[in-house]
Amino acid sequence: MYRLLQSLVAICLIATPLVPALEAKEETSLTIIDRLVVTGFERGRSEPVDTIVLHSVFAQGKADPYAVDEVIALFARYQVSTHYLIDREGNVYRLVGERDTSYHAGKSRMPEPDGRDGVNSFSVGIELIGGHDDVFTEAQYLSLEVLLRDIKTRHNIKHVVGHGEITPERRSDPWNFDWTRMWRWIENW
Ligand SMILES: [Zn+2]
Helix, strand or coil: CHHHHHHHHHHHHHHCCHHHHHHHHHHCCCCEEECCCCCCEECCCCCCCCEEEEEEECCCCCCCCCCHHHHHHHHHHHCCCCCEEECCCCCEEECCCCCCEECCCCCCECCCCCCCECHHHHEEEEEEECCCCCCCCHHHHHHHHHHHHHHHCCCCCCEEEEHHHHCCCCCCCCCCCCHHHHHHHHHCC
């Protein structure tokens, strides 16, 4: 009996290091809500994905400018889209599958020395809901961090850029985004 207890204790000790790993996995679990759109993208890809483009958006002039439905209606009106949309509560919506080319960046060029045109063809777009004077919520940052890690498991991501960096003459989003915080996540990838 004593020997049996001894071997049980030994098994428990061996098993212990696995626990933190399992907990860490749970923390990074991601729930994605499908809200697939029918316009503002094209099927397939012409190039492998190596870039993530961050944006911000809100439905200006609407009763609830943060409403997901209003933002999706806005995209439909302009025949644009995004792969992912993160609302103010941190919910993550998928509008376009990563295998398809979303029209989120428009006419665009990567910063030098990269300099590639047509960023839509090799990027995944993420829109965070927020106005010009807003700061993003803690829930949005937490979801974004998990989503970036998740995307990285499927693609060899080399660049994370803001829309304003690739279309400086037209766009300045994501507005008030904490880049320092994001670079800290990326350092730990
Ligand atoms: Zn944008």
